[in-house]
Amino acid sequence: MQSVACRGLIRRFLPQKEPVSSWTTSTARLFLAGARTASTAAQPSKQVDVEEKTDVIFTNQHFEIRNLARKLIDSEINPHVDKWEAEGQFPGHAVFKKFGEAGLLGLNRDEAYGGMGLDFSYNIAFAEELGYIDAGGVVSAFGVQTDMATPAFAKYGSHELKKQYLEPAIRGEMVACVGVSEVEAGSDVANTKTHAVRKGGDFIINGHKMWITNGAQADWICLVCNTEADKPKHLSKSHILVPMKSPGVTVAKKISKMGNRSSDTAQIFFEDVKVPQTNLIGEAGMGFIYQMEQFQEERLWCAASALIGMDRIIKSTAEYCAERKAFGSAVLNNQIIYFTLAELQTEVEALRALTYRAVANYTQGDDVTLLASMCKLKAGRLARIVADKCLQFWGGMGYSEEVLISRYFRDTRCLSIAGGTDEIMLHIIAKYMGISPEKAKKK
Amino acid sequence: MSLRVLVGVKRVVDYAVKVRVRPDHKWVVTDGVKHSMNPFDEIAVEEAVRLKEKKIVSEIVAVSCGPPQSQETLRTALAMGADKAIHVEVPAKDAELLSPIHVAGIIAKIAKDEKIDLVILGKQAIDDDSNQTGQMVAGLLNWPQATFASEIVQADGGLKVTREIDGGLEVIQVKLPAVITTDLRLNQPRYATLPNIMKAKKKPIDKKSPADLGVDTKPRLEVVSVDEPPVRQAGAKVANVEELVQKLKEAGRI
Numbered sequence: 001m002q003s004v005a006c007r008g009l010i011r012r013f014l015p016q017k018e019p020v021s022s023w024t025t026s027t028a029r030l031f032l033a034g035a036r037t038a039s040t041a042a043q044p045s046k047q048v049d050v051e052e053k054t055d056v057i058f059t060n061q062h063f064e065i066r067n068l069a070r071k072l073i074d075s076e077i078n079p080h081v082d083k084w085e086a087e088g089q090f091p092g093h094a095v096f097k098k099f100g101e102a103g104l105l106g107l108n109r110d111e112a113y114g115g116m117g118l119d120f121s122y123n124i125a126f127a128e129e130l131g132y133i134d135a136g137g138v139v140s141a142f143g144v145q146t147d148m149a150t151p152a153f154a155k156y157g158s159h160e161l162k163k164q165y166l167e168p169a170i171r172g173e174m175v176a177c178v179g180v181s182e183v184e185a186g187s188d189v190a191n192t193k194t195h196a197v198r199k200g201g202d203f204i205i206n207g208h209k210m211w212i213t214n215g216a217q218a219d220w221i222c223l224v225c226n227t228e229a230d231k232p233k234h235l236s237k238s239h240i241l242v243p244m245k246s247p248g249v250t251v252a253k254k255i256s257k258m259g260n261r262s263s264d265t266a267q268i269f270f271e272d273v274k275v276p277q278t279n280l281i282g283e284a285g286m287g288f289i290y291q292m293e294q295f296q297e298e299r300l301w302c303a304a305s306a307l308i309g310m311d312r313i314i315k316s317t318a319e320y321c322a323e324r325k326a327f328g329s330a331v332l333n334n335q336i337i338y339f340t341l342a343e344l345q346t347e348v349e350a351l352r353a354l355t356y357r358a359v360a361n362y363t364q365g366d367d368v369t370l371l372a373s374m375c376k377l378k379a380g381r382l383a384r385i386v387a388d389k390c391l392q393f394w395g396g397m398g399y400s401e402e403v404l405i406s407r408y409f410r411d412t413r414c415l416s417i418a419g420g421t422d423e424i425m426l427h428i429i430a431k432y433m434g435i436s437p438e439k440a441k442k443k
Numbered sequence: 444m445s446l447r448v449l450v451g452v453k454r455v456v457d458y459a460v461k462v463r464v465r466p467d468h469k470w471v472v473t474d475g476v477k478h479s480m481n482p483f484d485e486i487a488v489e490e491a492v493r494l495k496e497k498k499i500v501s502e503i504v505a506v507s508c509g510p511p512q513s514q515e516t517l518r519t520a521l522a523m524g525a526d527k528a529i530h531v532e533v534p535a536k537d538a539e540l541l542s543p544i545h546v547a548g549i550i551a552k553i554a555k556d557e558k559i560d561l562v563i564l565g566k567q568a569i570d571d572d573s574n575q576t577g578q579m580v581a582g583l584l585n586w587p588q589a590t591f592a593s594e595i596v597q598a599d600g601g602l603k604v605t606r607e608i609d610g611g612l613e614v615i616q617v618k619l620p621a622v623i624t625t626d627l628r629l630n631q632p633r634y635a636t637l638p639n640i641m642k643a644k645k646k647p648i649d650k651k652s653p654a655d656l657g658v659d660t661k662p663r664l665e666v667v668s669v670d671e672p673p674v675r676q677a678g679a680k681v682a683n684v685e686e687l688v689q690k691l692k693e694a695g696r697i
Contacts, residue, residue, distance in 0.1 A: 064640055071634055103637030116637060 100172020131308025
């Protein structure tokens with residue numbers, strides 16, 4: 001048969017997928033049987049064809065979308081991420097354009113604005129598949145574009161404003177960012193200092209924002225700022241859409257970070273920035289409430305996007321340990337290693353199950369602040385544990401820049417900080433459980 | 444021109460999957476393995492869609508012979524831009540024994556029924572690597588054939604096709620109707636975008652059986668055995684040039 005040669009030739013000409021490795025030990029094979037191989041390889045234990053795959057919240061159509069996303073990731077992103085990481089910047093406009101053309105940036109958005117008119121579970125399917133991207137920075141940039149800067153805007157923004165800014169973001173022609181954090185108001189959103197005053201038909205905005213993902217290349221920012229000075233601080237904020245090219249907007253610096261290097265994180269100043277009052281999103285004074293509502297999607301998205309990264313790190317660690325020999329045997333044959341990997345994979349599946357449940361409830365209209373906070377907390381914590389334990393099994397190799405685990409270790413550390421820290425998640429969970437002192441005082 | 448084009452799309456084990464021989468040594472393991480459209484057929488669909496965009500083609504009919512899952516492959520072709528599809532259903536266990544002559548008979552019959560002007564097929568499928576179907580279709584229909592195409596342009600009432608041949612390129616002029624088979628460098632297939640994937644669900648897929656078309660698919664070949672390529676023998680280290688020369692002489696190489 002010529003098949004082998006022919007397949008080789010085709011591999012060279014077509015986008016590469018993660019190679020399906022040949023397993024050298026029976027331990028490894030057993031291990032793989034439990035591991036998840038969502039859209040790639042053979043899973044001999046299951047007699048279901050991949051084309052007919054479904055999974056709790058995902059229909060076959062979700063998997064079609066994931067397959068499309070995977071093709072684009074393999075051809076348009078992964079071959080370039082090393083370069084982007086080294087340069088400290090990925091080309092947002094070029095990359096989003098390709099995904100926008102494919103129809104992936106507005107899955108749950110209204111068709112009137114170029115969206116696909118599907119429900120939020122499709123965004124989660126896309127988010128999960130983004131875990132195949134070899135750099136966390138690019139993943140978070142997608143999250144900001146599709147599920148962090150736009151949920152409140154899509155829900156409450158005016159038709160004209162959405163035509164002007166949401167539609168191009170869905171097409172991937174505009175890069176979006178969201179302005180919540182400030183130097184003295186990160187976790188404490190209510191303490192936001194940036195403010196806007198009404199003058200004629202305009203808002204005049206002054207203040208600053210910190211840690212803004214996509215901030216250096218964004219075309220617009222969904223800005224959380226104070227507009228109702230006379231109201232209590234939970235009712236004084238609004239969302240205003242501010243074009244980043246407006247006079248008075250200064251990107252002070254692109255912050256140098258330990259991880260997520262291909263993503264631009266900016267500090268931004270606003271000095272007498274003038275935007276029309278029609279750029280207000282929804283109702284004045286509802287900004288804090290919109291933001292809390294929007295955080296549900298952001299946090300579910302964060303958890304979903306972390307799952308496959310963990311699967312891949314565990315799998316690649318098992319593969320490396322199966323190949324690596326020490327004291328006359330594959331490193332994987334040490335019980336401490338295969339037990340640890342088995343346990344980590346179990347935890348990942350538990351997180352996946354929790355995330356799917358939260359998404360299922362959210363999709364049917366429930367408020368899932370509690371479950372979404374738990375998902376986000378667990379994702380951040382588990383990713384750190386997976387990264388740390390697996391890196392240890394890679395030994396010196398894992399500490400080098402030559403393998404993905406070192407980048408993964410740096411990138412995932414952010415998950416416990418961005419989009420609400422672990423401590424804020426615990427705070428929310430405790431409040432919902434009725435066991436935090438704050439809650440007790442109120443009682 | 445406003446040609447009616449037939450493209451053949453075969454469902455094969457995905458190119459990225461490392462195939463394993465089935466325990467009965469009659470074929471490779473296909474259960475639970477990712478399948479997709481034969482890459483050469485993807486190139487055929489892409490070329491048909493490009494010809495349609497250039498207004499040379501008016502309608503694209505995608506045809507697949509195989510088990511029910513072949514409909515997924517047809518949906519991909521529809522999402523890429525084919526207008527309608529015909530699924531010639533052959534049960535999975537019979538599909539394994541389907542040879543180029545059977546498929547060529549089916550395609551030739553549909554080409555006649557559908558008043559097709561141009562058949563574009565992949566030069567071969569990456570599962571059995573037969574490289575025969577296109578040639579056989581041309582033979583059965585007595586149409587000109589242009590195999591291993593790397594460029595297709597409209598010229599003098601027919602098509603000018605550049606073919607990849609040993610050591611270079613050959614340019615031939617074919618009259619229509621004709622059969623073309625695609626080589627790897629003809630084009631870079633597009634992705635089916637999500638809106639097009641959705642639209643493809645509404646496009647028609649006609650289901651037929653080989654019997655409906657009057658094609659006999661009784662196996663004419665018997666698979667004797669399918670085996671892994673032999674494992675490469677381990678080499679040996681030599682201490683110096685003298686030993687190397689001696690070993691080569693012993694092996695009769697010099």
